[in-house]
Amino acid sequence: MVRKFNFNAGPATLPLEVLEEVQKNVVELSNTGMSVLEISHRGSEFKEIIENTRRLFVELMNIPKNYEILFLQGGASLQFAMVPMNLLRSGESADYIITGTWSKKALKEAKILGKVNIAASAEEDKFKRIPRAEEIKLSKEASYVHMTSNNTIFGTQWANFPEVGDVPLVADMSSDILSRKIDVSKFGLIYAGAQKNLGPAGVTVVIIRKDLAEKCPENIPSMLKYETHIKEESLYNTPNVFAIYTMKLVLEWMKRNGGAEKMEEINKRKAELIYSAIDKSDGFYRLVAEKDSRSFMNVTFRLKNEDLEQAFIKKAAAINLYGLKGHRSVGGVRASIYNAFPMEGAEALVEFMEKYAQEN
Ligand SMILES: *Cc1c(COP(=O)(O)O)cnc(C)c1O
Numbered sequence: 260m261v262r263k264f265n266f267n268a269g270p271a272t273l274p275l276e277v278l279e280e281v282q283k284n285v286v287e288l289s290n291t292g293m294s295v296l297e298i299s300h301r302g303s304e305f306k307e308i309i310e311n312t313r314r315l316f317v318e319l320m321n322i323p324k325n326y327e328i329l330f331l332q333g334g335a336s337l338q339f340a341m342v343p344m345n346l347l348r349s350g351e352s353a354d355y356i357i358t359g360t361w362s363k364k365a366l367k368e369a370k371i372l373g374k375v376n377i378a379a380s381a382e383e384d385k386f387k388r389i390p391r392a393e394e395i396k397l398s399k400e401a402s403y404v405h406m407t408s409n410n411t412i413f414g415t416q417w418a419n420f421p422e423v424g425d426v427p428l429v430a431d432m433s434s435d436i437l438s439r440k441i442d443v444s445k446f447g448l449i450y451a452g453a454q455k456n457l458g459p460a461g462v463t464v465v466i467i468r469k470d471l472a473e474k475c476p477e478n479i480p481s482m483l484k485y486e487t488h489i490k491e492e493s494l495y496n497t498p499n500v501f502a503i504y505t506m507k508l509v510l511e512w513m514k515r516n517g518g519a520e521k522m523e524e525i526n527k528r529k530a531e532l533i534y535s536a537i538d539k540s541d542g543f544y545r546l547v548a549e550k551d552s553r554s555f556m557n558v559t560f561r562l563k564n565e566d567l568e569q570a571f572i573k574k575a576a577a578i579n580l581y582g583l584k585g586h587r588s589v590g591g592v593r594a595s596i597y598n599a600f601p602m603e604g605a606e607a608l609v610e611f612m613e614k615y616a617q618e619n
Contacts, residue, residue: 261579262275262579263579263580263581263582264579264580264581264600264601264603264604264607264608265581265582265600265604266580266581266582266583266593266594266595266596266600266604266608267581267582267595268411268412268434268455268557268582268586268593268595269411269433269434269452269454269455269460269595270454270455270459270460271454271455271456271595271597271599271600272597272599272600273458273459273505273509273599274509274512274599276512277505277508277509277512277599280508281295281504281505281508284504288304291304295500295501295504296500296501298500300494300497300498300500301494305500305504308500308503308504308507309330309492309493309494309498309503311507312330312503312504312506312507312510313328313330315507315510315511315514316328316464316510318514319437319510319513319514319518319519320436320437320441320443320466320519321440321443321519322443322466323443323444325468325469325470326443326466326467326468326469327466327467327469327472327485327489328464328465328466329464329465329466329467329485329488329489329493330462330463330464330493330498330499330503330506331462331463331464331465331488331493331498332461332462332463332498332499333463334452334460334463335361335431335433335450335451335452335463336364336452337463338365338431338450338463338465339364339365339367339368339369339431340368340371340372340483341483341485342365342369342403342405342429342448342450343368343369343372343373344372344479344483344484345472345475345476345479345483345484345485346402346403346427346429346447346448346471346475347369347372347373347374347402347403348402348474348476349373351373351374351400351401351402352373352374352375352376352398352400352401352402353369353373353374353375353376353401353402353403353404353405354375354376354377354378354397354398354401354403354404354405354423354426355369355375355376355377355378355404355405355406356377356378356379356380356390356395356404356405356406356407356421357377357379357380357381357382358380358381358386358389358390358406358407358410358413358415358417359381359386359407359410359411359412359413359415360386360410360412360413360586360588361407361410361411361412361431361433362405362406362407362410362431363382365405365407365431366405369405376398376401378395378396378397378398378404379394379395379396381415385413386410386412386413386415387413387415387547387548387549387552388415388548388549388551388552389415389416389417389418389551389552392421392422395421397423397424397426401426402426402427403426403427403428403429403447403448404421404423404426404427404428404429405429405430405431406420406421406428406429406430406431407430407431408420408430408431408432408434408435409432409433409434409435409438409554409556409557410434410554410557411433411434411455411556411557411586411595412557412586412588412589412593413547413548413559413589414547414548414553414554414557414558414559414589414593415548415549415552415553415554416435416552416553416554416555416556418551418552420441420445427446427447427448427468427471428445428446428447429446429447429448429449429450430446430448430449430450431450431451432449432450432451433450433451433452433455434451434455434456434556434557434595434597435455435456435554435556436449436451436455436456436457436464437456437457437513437519437522437598438456438519438522438523438526438555438556438597438598439519439522439523439526440519440520440523441519443466446466446468447467447468447471448465448466448467448468448471449464449465449466450463450464450465450466451463451464453502453506455556455595455597456556456597456598456599457506457509457510458502458505458506458508458509459501459502459505459506460502461499461501461502462498462499462502462503462506465485465488467485467489472485472486472489473486481495482495482496509599512599513598522598525602526555526556526596526597526598527555528602529555529596529600529602529604529605530553530554530555530556530558530596530605531555532605532606532609533558533594533596533605533608533609533612534546534553534558536608536609536612536613537558537560537612540612540613540616543562543563543616543619544560544561544562544612544616545560545561545562546559546560547559547560547561547585547589547591555596556595556596556597557593557594557595557596558593558594558595558596559585559589559591559592559593560591560592561590561591561592562591562592565590567619568585568590568591568592570619571583571592571615572584572592574611574615575608575611578607578611580604580607580608580611582595583608594608
């Protein structure tokens with residue numbers, strides 16, 4: 260196999276050593292005589308897997324004791340609905356900070372379920388920047404404030420999280436979870452689909468402060484209630500056994516490689532490499548995001564015209580720099596460089612960018 264440098268936004272590249280370990284255990288899980296795909300989710304083998312996944316996750320994210328960790332299905336997209344169902348109390352409203360397509364989708368679901376207030380929106384600026392602190396207008400009696408920590412499509416990211424006082428801060432961290440050190444105690448709830456930084460698609464992690472879960476209303480269908488999954492330790496129904504198992508291997512890989520702190524250092528180096536190639540290109544490449552809002556997970560840029568962009572993506576793919584096409588709503592190029600994306604891939608992209616600019 261010639262392994263591509265895979266810049267896909269999600270599902271995204273996974274460490275090769277993890278894939279090789281998965282390959283072995285798909286046939287037989289460590290001397291059990293069964294595949295990891297065949298074991299019971301209530302058996303001791305899987306109990307150990309899910310407990311280790313939870314323990315590693317708590318350790319790597321440094322999650323305080325007053326939080327629960329859930330492994331759910333339905334993606335981040337289901338959390339867009341579960342968050343307001345469980346946390347938006349009647350008579351109150353929820354504040355939403357709109358920084359891109361995913362925040363808008365979260366807002367849409369909340370609107371179906373209750374009152375919402377748009378605390379800030381970067382839409383007028385075509386989502387090229389994160390709102391400044393003074394632009395955020397929080398309402399007095401909000402049940403929670405919702406934000407998207409990294410905007411996968413536009414390539415912007417919060418460098419510092421907003422100050423929300425005593426109101427629970429809820430964050431969609433699907434595209435930057437465990438890519439940097441964060442203070443979990445600042446949040447009431449964090450959720451993330453696994454398929455960018457944590458593993459394969461099919462499992463969604465929710466970190467919820469216990470007191471918030473305890474206050475959730477009763478009249479919610481069981482599968483959609485956080486309390487159900489807390490009580491049953493994410494085994495109320497059959498979870499995605501395979502995705503959780505693979506996530507465990509990814510977390511072990513992260514731990515071996517220095518944890519969140521080291522991931523952050525390397526991620527920033529990868530991003531800086533590409534950003535400085537853009538900055539040095541004399542306008543041949545143009546950033547989509549404003550400088551102080553740019554993401555170190557998704558680097559988005561445009562070229563002078565669409566022909567140049569299309570040829571760029573095609574020529575890059577021909578030398579195994581794959582998945583660089585920007586999201587259709589932004590156009591141009593997007594390089595997604597999550598934790599498992601190697602430094603050599605960023606270097607190869609920069610080399611290609613310099614050559615392409617010279618030739619054109
Ligand atoms: C990818 C992504 C989603 C969607 O996740 P699903 O698991 O497909 O529902 C939501 N929010 C953000 C920030 C994302 O990057």
